[in-house]
Amino acid sequence: MSRIQPYLFPILGIAAVNGIFSPLVLPAAILMAPFLPGFFTSSVSVLFFLTSLVISTCTIMVAGVPAALFERVTGRKETDEVTMWIWLAGTAVISMPAVSRFFTVGF
Template sequence: MNPQTIFIAILGVTLLNGFVSPMVPLVFFMAPIWLPEFVPPTRIVLLYGTSLIVSVSTLMVSAVPAGIFERLTGRQETDQTSMFVWLGAAILLTLPGLI
């Protein structure tokens, strides 16, 4: 399995978390803070925006353990093991929404 295939799996897990995360209602109700004024505040726009915010946040937060792992092991390039650490962190962040 090459790193690109693992990254596609990471994206799939983070997109799933964007739909099932317990943070979705919180971000949804905070829409007046993050939604620009020129965007119509319809329900579908709010749901897509909320899902996108949670998904991207999951992608960024789950990358932190992989970065720490690379730093501690002295790796110069991202390899398959680092990508699996990233995938594992994304899965752990998605589990609360699936349970």
């Protein structure tokens, strides 16, 4: 098992919580709806599910930017645990409003 693999599950979990409970879900759904085919906009559930996936994916991508910059600046040839901690911290910081909403609503 890789040294970085255990970090991926918390990153994905926090990003999923951000996708579901983010305060940006409704504005993002309103912005995305005119650009989607009719199948996605015919059902509100499908529209919000797709929006949740987009927000989760964007969270992972944006949170990876500081980790990638860290690797570039330090000249590392491969990803290590420090980079994964930076990525995890970036995901947690981006997801703070959604995580607080998650604990308010409950699961």
